[in-house]
Amino acid sequence: xxxxxxxxxxxxxxxxxxxPAEWERDYLGGASLAARLLYTSLTRDLEPLSPESPLLFLxxxxxxxxxxxxxxxxxxxxxxxTGLWAESNCGGFWGPELRFAGFxxxxxxxxxxxxxxxxxxEGRLEVRDAAQxxxxxxxxxxxxxxxxxxxxxxxxxxxxxxxxxxxxxAGIFCDHGRTAGxxxxxxxxxxxxxxxxxxxxxxxxxxxxxxxxxPLRSAANRSLxxxxxxxxxxxxxxxxxxNFAEYLGALPAKYYHAGAFPNVDKVSGSSMAExxxxxxxxxxxxxxxxxxxxxxxDGEKRKGPEYExxxxxxxxxxxxxxxxxxxxGEICDRYGMDTISASNTLGLVFYLYEKGVITGKDTGFxxxxxxxxAAEKLLHLTARREGIGAYLAQGSRRFGAHFxxxxxxxxxxxxxxxxxxxxxxxxxxxxxxxxxxxxxxNKSDYFLVDWGQADAxxxxxxxxxxxxxxxxxxxxxxxxxxxxxxxxxxCLFSNIPAEMVVDLTNAATGSNRTSEDxxxxxxxxxxxxxxxxxxxxxxxxxxxxxxxxxxxxxxxGAAGYVPPLEAMLAAYYAVRGWDPATGRPTRVKLExxxxxxxxxxxxxxxxxxx
Amino acid sequence: MTTMFPSPEWLEKLDExxxxxxxxxxxxxxxxxxxxxxxEPGGPLKEQLFYYLDLWHGKCRKTAVLKDLSEVKPAFVxxxxxxxxxxIMKGELDPMQAMMTRKLQVQGSMAYMMRNVPTVLDFVRxxxxxxxxxxx
Numbered sequence: 084x085x086x087x088x089x090x091x092x093x094x095x096x097x098x099x100x101x102x103p104a105e106w107e108r109d110y111l112g113g114a115s116l117a118a119r120l121l122y123t124s125l126t127r128d129l130e131p132l133s134p135e136s137p138l139l140f141l142x143x144x145x146x147x148x149x150x151x152x153x154x155x156x157x158x159x160x161x162x163x164x165t166g167l168w169a170e171s172n173c174g175g176f177w178g179p180e181l182r183f184a185g186f187x188x189x190x191x192x193x194x195x196x197x198x199x200x201x202x203x204x205e206g207r208l209e210v211r212d213a214a215q216x217x218x219x220x221x222x223x224x225x226x227x228x229x230x231x232x233x234x235x236x237x238x239x240x241x242x243x244x245x246x247x248x249x250x251x252x253a254g255i256f257c258d259h260g261r262t263a264g265x266x267x268x269x270x271x272x273x274x275x276x277x278x279x280x281x282x283x284x285x286x287x288x289x290x291x292x293x294x295x296x297x298p299l300r301s302a303a304n305r306s307l308x309x310x311x312x313x314x315x316x317x318x319x320x321x322x323x324x325x326n327f328a329e330y331l332g333a334l335p336a337k338y339y340h341a342g343a344f345p346n347v348d349k350v351s352g353s354s355m356a357e358x359x360x361x362x363x364x365x366x367x368x369x370x371x372x373x374x375x376x377x378x379x380x381d382g383e384k385r386k387g388p389e390y391e392x393x394x395x396x397x398x399x400x401x402x403x404x405x406x407x408x409x410x411x412g413e414i415c416d417r418y419g420m421d422t423i424s425a426s427n428t429l430g431l432v433f434y435l436y437e438k439g440v441i442t443g444k445d446t447g448f449x450x451x452x453x454x455x456x457a458a459e460k461l462l463h464l465t466a467r468r469e470g471i472g473a474y475l476a477q478g479s480r481r482f483g484a485h486f487x488x489x490x491x492x493x494x495x496x497x498x499x500x501x502x503x504x505x506x507x508x509x510x511x512x513x514x515x516x517x518x519x520x521x522x523x524x525n526k527s528d529y530f531l532v533d534w535g536q537a538d539a540x541x542x543x544x545x546x547x548x549x550x551x552x553x554x555x556x557x558x559x560x561x562x563x564x565x566x567x568x569x570x571x572x573x574c575l576f577s578n579i580p581a582e583m584v585v586d587l588t589n590a591a592t593g594s595n596r597t598s599e600d601x602x603x604x605x606x607x608x609x610x611x612x613x614x615x616x617x618x619x620x621x622x623x624x625x626x627x628x629x630x631x632x633x634x635x636x637x638x639x640g641a642a643g644y645v646p647p648l649e650a651m652l653a654a655y656y657a658v659r660g661w662d663p664a665t666g667r668p669t670r671v672k673l674e675x676x677x678x679x680x681x682x683x684x685x686x687x688x689x690x691x692x693x
Numbered sequence: 694m695t696t697m698f699p700s701p702e703w704l705e706k707l708d709e710x711x712x713x714x715x716x717x718x719x720x721x722x723x724x725x726x727x728x729x730x731x732x733e734p735g736g737p738l739k740e741q742l743f744y745y746l747d748l749w750h751g752k753c754r755k756t757a758v759l760k761d762l763s764e765v766k767p768a769f770v771x772x773x774x775x776x777x778x779x780x781i782m783k784g785e786l787d788p789m790q791a792m793m794t795r796k797l798q799v800q801g802s803m804a805y806m807m808r809n810v811p812t813v814l815d816f817v818r819x820x821x822x823x824x825x826x827x828x829x
Binding site: 309310311312314315318319323324326327330348351352353356357531534535536537538539545580 | 787788789790791792793794795797798799803804805807808810811
């Protein structure tokens with residue numbers, strides 16, 4: 084591994100350190116290694132928006148190589164939205180550029196006196212004044228900084244006004260709308276008065292065996308390009324499956340209260356491809372190019388939305404106007420807000436308005452489902468924290484609590500549920516309830532396994548999409564594999580056989596692992612994040628689903644079905660080796676993963692340090 | 694009545710099934726497009742098979758066993774090994790699972806295909822219901 088650069092923004096002291104070899108071996112990189120590195124820093128009394136709160140950017144051993152789909156990096160810390168473990172990864176080109184600049188990570192602490200940005204170039208790290216870009220949106224800030232640096236090929240990770248204003252679902256943005264969107268790490272960055280991190284490097288990514296790696300990644304890229312799912316993502320974007328998701332009753336509509344959305348085709352990836360799509364965009368070394376480029380009535384080419392944004396600002400709000408969804412997504416991107424949490428929280432506002440819990444006096448204007456103009460107003464208020472936006476900016480759980488309706492918020496542990504309804508794809512019930520960062524669909528995109536992506540090379544079995552406890556072991560195994568992907572940091576769409584991932588990892592790191600070794604590393608990371616969360620206050624009671632997802636829908640492909648969550652959890656704890664009463668990993672389990680020291684900490688109580 | 698897969702009689706039987714099945718007629722009512730199922734040799738199957746079907750608004754307008762793909766330009770080509778096709782026909786392999794795990798290759802408009810997954814799934818149901826013995 085290359086060193087990790089460090090900076091304390093309070094003192095402006097910079098440095099670098101090397102990761103211990105055994106940590107690199109046990110955790111690989113990315114989010115898994117971040118969990119080990121941050122373990123002692125993430126304490127229960129740490130205020131996520133305080134100067135002491137760490138913000139760790141990490142790449143993985145495959146990041147920045149020539150494929151397959153390895154352009155990602157991850158940002159980790161303590162979430163201001165959930166108070167728990169935070170991780171959010173991002174595509175584009177920033178992660179590879181950091182490695183080209185000679186660093187595999189960047190560890191930020193402290194708080195600058197005023198707005199600053201970081202400039203990392205040729206192994207050096209500088210702190211520079213950012214007053215001129217404070218307040219600019221994420222696209223403007225990138226353009227101004229590139230111009231100021233006179234480095235058009237520099238890559239930037241920036242926050243928008245939402246991050247500056249402490250919106251709890253503010254993200255960190257790169258390139259043209261690539262986003263580390265979830266868990267509010269943009270607010271952490273903003274709390275440090277850190278507007279941007281510019282990177283440029285001319286080096287090469289170190290590989291243990293470059294000669295061995297080259298033909299492996301060529302074969303992997305060819306395999307990935309030939310995959311049906313890659314064709315769908317390339318041709319249609321991630322919303323290519325919207326029609327099928329709606330057919331299954333897995334596409335949430337009307338804030339998770341309607342089981343069908345008959346106009347789904349108007350907002351599908353297929354329709355986008357046939358109407359407003361003008362091109363595609365790809366991250367570093369990606370043969371898929373799932374990114375959309377669209378053109379609306381104004382003639383300007385812009386980023387097109389992916390599945391989550393489409394469903395969040397579309398069916399979730401009973402809106403079937405695709406261009407309007409594009410614009411709402413762009414507003415979020417420019418302000419620097421996560422579209423899942425933003426649209427989910429807006430859905431709660433519309434829902435509570437319909438129920439009479441909130442009124443026009445609260446919002447300042449009337450609301451009705453499908454009202455795009457009202458949704459746009461609410462987004463502006465949120466980013467600026469004005470009027471009702473001051474509450475919206477805190478996410479759905481706190482918004483609901485403010486109006487006495489916390490149980491109506493469709494979130495888990497403070498993170499808004501993504502747009503894959505567990506009533507249509509039951510594996511997502513466990514995924515949402517046990518995810519280390521809340522109701523996330525990326526720590527296991529198990530909805531695809533429920534569709535059929537049950538890869539035998541990973542030891543996955545295929546269960547009915549509405550099966551119950553019998554799929555618990557499968558979910559756990561898939562979570563472990565995705566923890567591996569988040570460590571490498573490999574795009575979830577890199578749908579190549581597991582053996583190829585193993586071979587690439589071995590060539591990159593000079594190791595001789597098997598797929599079971601990698602899965603064990605994933606399991607280790609999953610358990611370590613669980614321990615971190617217990618130390619931060621998580622209990623068995625946190626493993627839950629919101630009320631709305633435990634009520635049967637009256638129509639659509641999931642009508643009448645509710646996932647048997649408690650039975651699924653019981654089976655899951657047994658498979659995981661977790662105590663069913665506390666939800667904690669048992670000492671036996673932790674010791675089997677080489678985490679006996681973490682078991683000691685749990686025994687000492689949440690305040691223990693490892 | 695069921696029949697052996699693969700065989701010309703099986704394809705004829707499928708033609709009859711698709712033109713008489715009410716559920717298929719309803720689900721596939723908007724489908725417009727012909728397809729060729731290419732079965733790669735393996736096991737007891739010694740040569741490639743090309744089964745052509747012209748599917749239109751819930752009906753089957755034509756079926757044919759082709760020598761190769763030079764005779765037609767179908768909207769969709771579905772290609773799989775004999776082993777995997779046989780498993781799909783026996784109900785051992787879900788067609789979506791096959792498509793998502795590289796066991797069934799799809800060529801054609803993904804926009805059209807992804808809009809019409811239920812039609813494809815019901816087409817497979819019809820195939821299964823007329824399949825008796827599997828060539829061994």
